[in-house]
Amino acid sequence: MNAATTGSLWNVLETALVLSIVAACAVYAIRALWPVAWRRARVACALSLLREGSPHWLRPLGQWLAPAPIHSTMAGSCGPCRGCEKNQPTVVSPLRRA
Numbered sequence: 001m002n003a004a005t006t007g008s009l010w011n012v013l014e015t016a017l018v019l020s021i022v023a024a025c026a027v028y029a030i031r032a033l034w035p036v037a038w039r040r041a042r043v044a045c046a047l048s049l050l051r052e053g054s055p056h057w058l059r060p061l062g063q064w065l066a067p068a069p070i071h072s073t074m075a076g077s078c079g080p081c082r083g084c085e086k087n088q089p090t091v092v093s094p095l096r097r098a
Helices: 003-033 035-050 056-065
Strands: none
């Protein structure tokens, strides 16, 4: 291998590493900032992989991608995080003096 080939290979590896880091950060940001959109995207991908016409070897990937079901006992008004309950004002008893 000459110097031009080694430098070129290093540039390709460096570019691939940077792209993978940026992609991982983007996925993390979408997952953290938009959990409903993330769940919908996972459901859409899982359903497309699990439908009848898809290859048999893609079904385990679809099952892995499918999010866990939200049970009504876990869910608040919009989802399982119960973030809306944290933002409600605390009620002060009228019998108690401030």
